[in-house]
Amino acid sequence: MQDFLTAAAILIVGGAAVLVLWRGTRNRQSLSTEAQRVTYETLHTAWSAAPPLRAGLVPDAAKKSARHLRTLLDTPALALTDETEVVAWEGVSEHHAAEAMTQAEDVFLTGRTQAFDIGCTEPNCPINCAVVAPLTVEGRVVGTLAAYSREASAGLVRATNQVARWAAGQLELAELDRSRTRLVEAEVRALRAQISPHFIYNSLSAIASYVRTNPERARTLLLDFADFTRYSFRRHGDFTTLAEELRSIDQYLALERARFGERLKVTLQVAPEVLPVTVPFLCLQPLVENAVRHGMEGKVEPGHIQIYANDGGAEAQITIEDDGIGMDPEKLRRTLAGQVDESAGIGLGNIDERLRRVYGDEYGLVVETACGLGTKITVRVPKYHAGINGM
């Protein structure tokens, strides 16, 4: 019992020390002057309203930001509308929400902040007038911000105007986010449509050469070709399992071997534990295609390609290696930095970008290469990631 009490005492003292240190580092410096305090509070409220606004004018997020915007303006009620309806009403007297769109329409027409006298028959309603300001994104009014109050003072109009401009800025950033996402999606679509005409031509002529001599093999190859194209052209889902991706790679390699014959040697070694891992769609196949191209280009002797998928605890590690001509590291760096260079293909840069976006910067592609010395590409994928496996 004595031992246990000692151990418990040590634990408690240690815990307390950690807590004190933690609180110490978090302790905010007391704000000394009134101006500093006001600045802090205003910016802090604005900062709290920003993240929901970045999701755009959608009901759930708008509701959250409206709460903070109302604090900024200190009015009894505040509404956010988009072009067709009220997306958030924050505060009292929600019966006025029905008429909000009629006032908003005027603002959509003029694009200017306006004050309306709405009057109210209900005895306890603190709302008498509305100040409606446009939310202008890239020169177009996409919504309005309406502040409701007992009287429309000049100060309220000016303040509402400023808050609306600030909110519009956040919406513009949201727009920017969306266009960045659209760009990456477009690149994936490009990647899907990227099955090169040469590959189709080469595959079909290789298959044709077997039709008479070995019809059974020709049939298998055609099925491989069909499955491979179906997988690459599929429209839904940004993610797939490693097993699916490897199956597509298998089909791709079968077609390439029909063409290169004995010259293409492939070693595949896959730990079965990593097969169910979720990976971004088409994140490996282009790398294998690159390896085949680099490994076989300008060579008469056989090219050797090695593909390993290993279990690394909480992550899966996939390496793709060829013994071909390699790449110029400087050029590669430019490709990965986003300057599209057709020789390295759209593949590497896009895959790197997608991996980083999904899993974070530490999960980018690792490429070891030099001119004439082959290329080794390593991809690491966590087995579980809140953004993908989360529910």
Added chain:
Amino acid sequence: MTSGYAIVAVLVVALGTILVGTYGLRVSRTTSDFYVASRTVSPWWNASAIGGEYLSAASFVGIAGLIFAYGPDMLWFPVGYTAGYLVLLTMVAAPLRRSGAYTLPDFAEARFRSRVVRAVASILALAIGWLYLLPQLEGAGLTLNTVTGAPDWVGALIVTLVVTVNVMSGGMRSITFVQAFQYWLKLTAITVPIVFLIVVWQVHGAESMTKPEFPAFRQDTKVTFGHQTTIHAEQSIFVKGSGEIDGLRIEDAGLVLTNGYHRIGQGSEFTFPQGGAVPHVSTMDHNTNATWALPESSGQKFPLYGVYSLIIATFLGTMGLPHVIVRFYTNPNGTAARRTTLIVLGLLSVFYLMPPLYGALGRLYTPELLMTGQTDAVVLVLPTRMIDGIGGQLLGALVAGGAFAAFLSTSSGLVVSLAGVLSQDVLRLGGVRGFRISTVLAGVVPLAMTFVSTGMPVADMVGLAFAVAASSLCPLLMLGIWSTRITTVGAIAGMLAGGVPALTAGLVTMFSDADDSWYEVLLSRPAAWTVPLGFAVMYVVSLLTPRHVPPGVQRAMVKLHAPENLGLDGSGPSSADERS
């Protein structure tokens, strides 16, 4: 009982583990015979791997020791360890696989979308893992002590070293086939000797195990006392040898131990005569063979409460063990997860037929362990005792090797899981370096704990780990999977309300000498009150905080419960189904 063969067997198992870990089972293939569809791990392999990782020191040596000492109440240990998988099968296996979570903290985060719930689950998983590693190391110490006479800490150190080095070098890292092989090795190591032992027992005339007398020495037996021990002589018995009895030093002389308690000094060596009734260690109830074979004979206070508590802990604790859940990820889908669990049930059942036989035969052939208190050694000692010459030595070596395989495989699985939790959630160190530091930490902490614990039976210690898991992570999994009302606040409150008391009770029993207070059984078998507490607090607090229901709970439920091939989980049908 020093045996050259046994030492060789232990060394072979340890070295083999390192070699397989370092070189791996490398099967290189070319694309010609490479077929992705056929390469997923089949449920049979996966089930064997789960069995290999799950059958720990408690299963291999602990259960036999407890049955040997305390009688049929302890049969609930093997029943509970197996039935835990039945609960897992019906309630958790498939939804857990569908969740895509790799560890319990992953599940907590995915289901509740909260870093705080995740953090609490991580800390509990860590505590349970360490609590579970401790008996593995103690078991290893005991095994090495029994076969070589080395001090207890040597075995613990060897297992820690082998496992840590191996995991750090990337070996044993959830290599399914290695763990699967371990299951069959363990099954062989425990089954082959017992077959011979039963034949020998029959040849000796199939002596009854339930005679109304105290267990008696079958021949003149020399016993060495490694620690100071208080024993209770059931009848007056004449002993010869050197050592210290009741403070009296005797050198190579004879002495009559009268009926009653006697204190025997450390390092004493006495020979007990053939036919004499075996004294019992003071902490154990002294039963005749007839009373031993009856239920509720363990001498605990409130034996019925103890049994029910044990049942609750083992039935519900399995799902909360950190290294069990990781295995389900290897199943490609929920259906395969269910099938795997079903096979596991069969494999475990077969294995658990054996330890009770060792325990029962021990009453006849190795009764002196009741006096030294090293009841866990019964599996290891029995073969050499019952079969003379090289045959017994070889069988003893087989058992020792199997036991060591049990410590190594379970510890490896646990250390890998714990290192994952440590590097991801506690130290926040990514990459290889973070994983290595975490591995060392995961191994060193329980090693340090072995030096302060009081040496309770390994199966009892494992029972405590199960109790903590059942009181904290089991409510999280069960309610998280089957109720839409659980809130983040409720989840945290429930885990703490169940886990903290269970953990405290476990630590108190482990690190302080068990006294005879009425509440002793409440501490050594806490599950019967902490599990309902955990469930109740989680549910009630959730009902009180309805605003904190995690967003998207309905979608989460669809993902957990809808079969994958319906394509309802938002990721669309997998292309295998697309083809059909």
